[in-house]
Every structure is written in C-alpha cells, then in structure tokens.
Amino acid sequence: MTIALLILAAYAIFMWLVFYRFRWLKFNIAWGVVSFWVGFHVLFLLIVFLRFFTPYTIDGHVIRQTIQIAPRLPHPTVLEEVFVAQNQKVKKGDKLYQFEKTLYRAQLAEAQANLVSAQQNAKILEEDVDQAQDSLDEARANETYAQQQVDRYTDLVPKGGAKQETLDQWTSKLISAKAQVAEAEADLKKAQLAVEAQIGGVNAQVAAAQAQVDQAQYYVDQTTIYAPEDGVIISQQARPGLVVGGFRVGAIAAFVADADPYFLATFYQEHLKFVEPDMPVEVALDIYPGQIFKGKVKAIWEGTGQGQIVPHGRVPEFLFMSPQGRFAVEIDLSDDPALKRYPAGAHGAAAIYTGGGGDWVAVLRRVNLRLYTWVNFIVPFDV
Template sequence: MDLLLILTYAGLCIAIFKIFRIPLTKWTVPTAVLGGIFIVGVLIVLMNYNHPYTTNARQIYTSVPIMPLVRGKVIEVPVEVNQPIQAGEILFKLDPTPFQAIVEQRQAELASAQQLVPQLMAQWASAKANTTAAIAERDRNLKSYQRYAEGRKKGGANSPFTELEVENRQQAYLAAEAKLQAAQANETIAKLAYDSQINGVNTNVARIQGQLDSALFDLEQTVVHAPSDGFVTQVALRKGMVAVPMPLRPVMTFIPKEQSMFVGAFWENSIKRLKAGDQAEFIVTALPGVVFKGTVRQVMPSIAEGEFQANGNLSGAAVFFKHSRSLVIIDPEPRFDEYQLPMGISGQVAIYTEHFHHLSVMRKVLLRMQGWINYIFPFH
C-alpha cells in the first residue's frame, strides 16, 4: 500500500509540475519529496492505529471429549465419522450384561424390602397387643396383692392370709410390672421400625430404591449418545475395546454444531480503539480473493501471558515477559458457513473503527491485495 501511495503521489507531483510549469530546482524537488514522505507516513500511521490488521487469525471451535461414565467392553460403534448427527443419536454401546444383573439384584432386594413393611406393621400391632395383655396382667396381680395385703392388715394374727402369701402376691405383681415394661419397650421398638421413613417411604425401601436407581443409571450409561447436534471425527474406538471412565483418556472427540467464530491476535497499541460492534473483514488462505465481513463480539479482557496460578513454583521473567497480543473475537457473516471449510482454518483480519473512518479504504484495499496474493502462495 505504501508503494501504491508513493506512486500515486509521484504521479500527482509530475502532473502538477507539468501543468503549472513549475521549474525543477533545489527547492521545489526536495519540497515535493519531503511532503510526500510526510503525507504518506501520516496516512499509514493513522491507518495502522485506527484500523488495525493482523495475520494471526484463526477460526476456533470447541471440541467435547466423549467418555463413558461406566467401565465396559465396547460391543458396537454405529456412528459415522465426520457425518452430521442429531442430539441423542447413539455414538457407541457397552456390554450391558453385568449392569443388567445388578439391576435385577436390586429389584429383588426392593421387592423383599417392600414386603417387610406390612410385616413391620403387623409386628407393631402384635407388640401393642402384648402391651395391652401385660397391662391387664399387671392390674390383676396388683389387685390380688392389694387384697391380700389389706386382709392381712385387718385380720392381724387371725387373718386367713399368711405373710408368705402376701409376699408371693407382691412378687407376682412386680414380675407383671417388669413384663409390662418389657412389652412397652418392644412396642416402642416395633413402632420406631415401622415409622422409620423418609419422604413417606420406609428408610430401608428408600435405601434400596436409591441403589436400584443408581444401577439403572449405570445401565443407561452403557449406551452413549451425542450431547448435541454435531459430528465426531478421528474415531479410533472399535468393537472389543474396553472403555474406561477416565477424564484424561476420552475415547471419542465430538464437535458440536455452533456459530462460527474467528479470533485475531492484535498488537496492544490499538486495542483501546476497538470495541464490540466494530465492523471487520477477513480473508482465509483456503479461499484466495474472497473477503468476508464480520462484527467484533468482544475484546478479550485478559492476556494469557500475564496469568499465574497458586502452586509451589516461583515464576520468573521468562513466564511473564513473553511476546503477547490481545485477542479479539469476531462473528463472521452467515455466508462464511456456506463454504463448508474445515474448522480451524487460518486467515487475516482487519477491523474498521469509527475513528478516521475514511482511511479504512486504504486498509480494505490492502486486505484485498493480500487475498489476491493467496492465489500464488500463502503470505503471512
């Protein structure tokens, strides 16, 4: 662009010198040259500062690591690689046999626990009946003891009741009282066992129901589904392999279908001019001569080179004082997705701010020239 500006200015100067018959002297020629250097320099500086450009741009996307939540042997991988799939479609299946066996075991335990609930109620009713009988027995022995004791007291030496008989009746009453306390304790135990509930369900039944739900969940996880619309790529999973739920060892990579997004890395001297909503244009190496439009979504508020985390290591100058740029997220126009390019392609981006907007024409010309150069070879 600078060469184009110089040639244009040189042509204007020659025309002015010819038309107005200005003599070529030691004053006119240096004035024209220095004036050209100043004008071209100012235009380039204003353009670079207010309408920045970067060759460090790339389409970015998110990949989702797919891993099973249970361990098992792979029995089927029906998904087609690099083909669009809908959310919920099957990616792969694990052998469900051991998980089905656990489910059936938990179902049997649940049925047994549910049958114990009426038994607990019957035991409580039996304990209450035993308590009632113990009360009656206690009362009968109490009256008998009181009658013997009163007769002995009134009759004195002539009483028909001996001291031994009174003592026997007393011991019988105390034994009945002890049986009543034991019956009441058994009733309390039976009542607590029957009333042991959570959310209206017997605690033993609820515990086994939870184990059954967990077993059913594990059984369900033997079939792994697509989390959203998208596709899987570079699938190496095969029938007979053992899939293990390890976060660091996913068995498949899923690419969700999302809005395209470009990220450009810009010099920090221009980022204060940039803001969300600014218009942008970008080119990609895969499509020489094609210019796409876009809109700035966000200027990232942080730069990775200045980050550090709490750990046991000290950070030196080499960590913080590396070359860095500010990242800018750009939403491309819908036309970009129509080309169905490989995700993650590289490109170059120019952003046009509201400052000195008339100079954006220079940047647009430069960007299109760069796109034409891509016909011959990629130039970065």
C-alpha cells in the first residue's frame, strides 16, 4: 500500500509539472482520459511486478524452539529447590529444579535388594541342577543294582539256590528304582529349564529385578531437572512447595532454546509463484527501527489448516468466499552479524527478491521496506 501511494504521488506530481507548472501541454478532456489511463496501467503493472517478483509482508515473527519442562514422577512429589531465576540464561546441564527424593530412594533400595536376592536365586538354580544330576546318578545306580539282583535270583530260583520270595523283593525294588530314575530325570529337567529361562543370556528373574532397579534409578534421577540445552526459562512461576507428579500432566515451565531461531513470515499464496529456497530476503524488525537485516529463504510451508479435515462425525462445511489461508515462509537470518537480540515473538516485515522484473522492481521494494522500518521510530504514536 505504501509503495502504491508513493507511485500515485509521483505520477500526480509529474502531471502537475507537465500541465500546470511548466505548461508543456494544455490540459483538456482528452489528455485527462489519456493521463488517467496511462497512470492506471503504470500503477497496475508496478503493483503486479512488485507482488510477484518481490513478495512483501508485514506479518512476520521470530520463532524460537520451546521445550516444555514437565516432571516425570509417578507419585505426588514436593518441589524443594529452584535454581533458576526469572529470565536467567542457563547452559546445558545446569540445575533447574530439585524435587524431594526420599520415596524414590527407598524404592531404589528395595529394588536393589530384590536384585541381590534374584542373583542369589540364580546361583541356587545352578546348584539345583548339580543336585538333581547327583540324584539322577544315584537313582540310576540303584536301578542298575536292582536289575543285577533280579537277573541273579532269576537264575537261582529255578535251580533251588534261592527263594522265590527274595526274587519278588528284588523285582519290587527294581520297579521302585525305575520310578526313582524317572522322578530324578523330571527334577533335573525342571532345574535345567529354570536355569535356561534367560533374556539375552541373563536369568529372567535377575533381568526383571534389574529392570526394576533401572526404573527406580530413573525416577531418582528425574527428581533433579537439568537444562536440556542452552536457553532461558521465561516467566518462572514454580516455587518450593509445589507438588507435582501423580495426576499432573502439564508442564511447570517453558524453556526457550537459544539454538536455531528463525523468522516466519506469511504470504498470500499467489505471491509465492516464483519464490524458491535460498533466495535473498530483507527483514525489518520492529525492535530495531531504522535497520534492515539480510537473510535467505530456507523453506516454504505449503500447507494451512484449511487443507486438513479432522476425522469426526459431521459433514464438512465449506463456507463460500472464506479468506484464503496464507503460506508461511521460513527465513534464516543467522548469518547477519548485526543481529544481536533475536527474541521470540519479535514482529517485523519481510521482502523476498526473486530477481525477476528487473532491478528497478527490487529498488522500489527496498524503498518500501526502508520506509516501514523508519516509520517504526514514530509508530505506534503512544509516548
């Protein structure tokens, strides 16, 4: 709009100079129609060239990645200490919050005791295998001896060298010995199966106990929250005495990361016809009146909420002549050394230079953007 008004003003001054100041031509109805027709087309062509070859928007904001600081504790737990102040810069690994540890340390100690017990039981299972093997060897020896005695008395009884009663006794003992062998084999098999119950070469009970130790240690570690990366916590509201855990599912603070900020500007969809990644961009931030920052197009977010239909039980409604959704363009300004402060949410204008239409189009857009940034010295007018 600003550049259009400037063009109209320049054309009006030109007409005034031609027809009234220097009187190079005499103004009449015919020249009036021609002047209007030429002016209209010049303005129309300039606006078209500017819209498509140097897309411009005043709807841009600095975006910074945020991390929701949410305690991961299963039981209601009291916040004991807060190590970060309002808007204080922190480095990755700095302590932020300390929660009460008593319950989680007790759970860890219990889990560690269960692990020791499971490890001892695993050793006992190995001893059970050796004992079952010894019992099987003894049962087989008894079976062999009983079989020898049965064979011996089977030969003696027909010859009168032994009583039938003795043979019957040894036959009964042989049957009992075979039963003992079968029982010992079953006991050995059970002991071996118990030892072979493993996960990744570790006894299953030991693995389960170790998992409980790891879980308990995890919750002990979660009682202390550290900075996930360099950044700042904005609006620090957590205070000692705050109870978290249990049914709490929300975050207690928002952590704004220092790394990878970018400027996100929205454009009408048709204005992005010739825009491609890596094209040069100029940005005017409201917090820096009178300054222009250099950047480049990183990506075009070709999609809006209007292109998504969420599954539900109602028939979609399509409103006639509803406003079109704009497409966002991600702009990288990280290479500009003049940019010192880059706060999240900072507003500004942006112009993309596609290189089409000639240098004069880019010049007009540069003038437009610089007018915007200089006007920021006085707008808004509250003092």
